[in-house]
Amino acid sequence: xxxxxxxxxxxxxxxxxxxxxxxxxxxxxxxxxxxxxxxxxxxxxxxxxxxxxxxxxxxxxxxxxxxxxxxxxxxxxxxxxxxxxxxxxxxxxxxxxxxxxxxxxxxxxxxxxxxxxxxxx
Amino acid sequence: xxxxxxxxxxxxxxxxxxxxxxxxxxxxxxxxxxxxxxxxxxxxxxxxxxxxxxxxxxxxxxxxxxxxxxxxxxxxxxxxxxxxxxxxxxxxxxxxxxxxxx
Numbered sequence: 402x403x404x405x406x407x408x409x410x411x412x413x414x415x416x417x418x419x420x421x422x423x424x425x426x427x428x429x430x431x432x433x434x435x436x437x438x439x440x441x442x443x444x445x446x447x448x449x450x451x452x453x454x455x456x457x458x459x460x461x462x463x464x465x466x467x468x469x470x471x472x473x474x475x476x477x478x479x480x481x482x483x484x485x486x487x488x489x490x491x492x493x494x495x496x497x498x499x500x501x502x503x504x505x506x507x508x509x510x511x512x513x514x515x516x517x518x519x520x521x522x
Numbered sequence: 523x524x525x526x527x528x529x530x531x532x533x534x535x536x537x538x539x540x541x542x543x544x545x546x547x548x549x550x551x552x553x554x555x556x557x558x559x560x561x562x563x564x565x566x567x568x569x570x571x572x573x574x575x576x577x578x579x580x581x582x583x584x585x586x587x588x589x590x591x592x593x594x595x596x597x598x599x600x601x602x603x604x605x606x607x608x609x610x611x612x613x614x615x616x617x618x619x620x621x622x623x624x
Contacts, residue, residue: 438616445609445616445617445619446558446560446611446616446619447616448611448614448615448616462614463523501571505613506571507612507613507614508556508571509566509568509611510568510577512565512566512567513565514565515565
């Protein structure tokens with residue numbers, strides 16, 4: 402079975418940094434694009450970032466571009482979301498998700514349970 | 523930037539009813555919308571990524587249609603387990619969500 406397990410969330414002060422990890426198992430990890438999507442408490446879904454199967458293409462929402470960096474380790478089956486210059490509006494539950502495609506399919510077939518990021522002084 | 527406007531934001535219906543959720547794009551879209559179901563405290567689940575691309579295990583009571591700028595998700599023979607929030611998605615943009623209460 403496909404499993405995605407996020408970790409690394411926590412409380413951080415505005416301007417701080419945090420790195421989220423997503424451990425993947427149960428599928429050929431290096432065959433698929435991976436995404437991060439976030440959801441503020443009681444709010445809707447916001448797409449954050451993607452990385453294609455080989456790491457060749459990354460893309461970011463305008464709201465995080467220049468502050469967040471997504472990478473992957475296909476030997477360890479992990480994706481990493483480095484977040485810098487965090488703002489209170491970045492507070493959300495961050496989901497890692499697997500695409501159905503190795504490229505830009507944007508069909509998020511499997512999701513983890515999320516890791517909570519709170520940006521507050 | 524593309525905007526996806528979902529309506530209604532919430533609805534209440536009875537078991538056995540048919541409900542329709544609409545999603546309007548601010549510009550023409552050339553590919554099918556994706557639809558997700560999210561139950562409280564859970565991660566979203568992909569329902570379909572096109573009118574003929576129902577995810578495994580999703581009952582055929584869920585149907586998607588539309589093209590261009592206007593899309594819809596219909597749920598027929600509504601069941602209690604269909605109580606959830608539904609989101610449409612095109613590429614990087616999600617709709618605001620529709621909470622369905624059965």
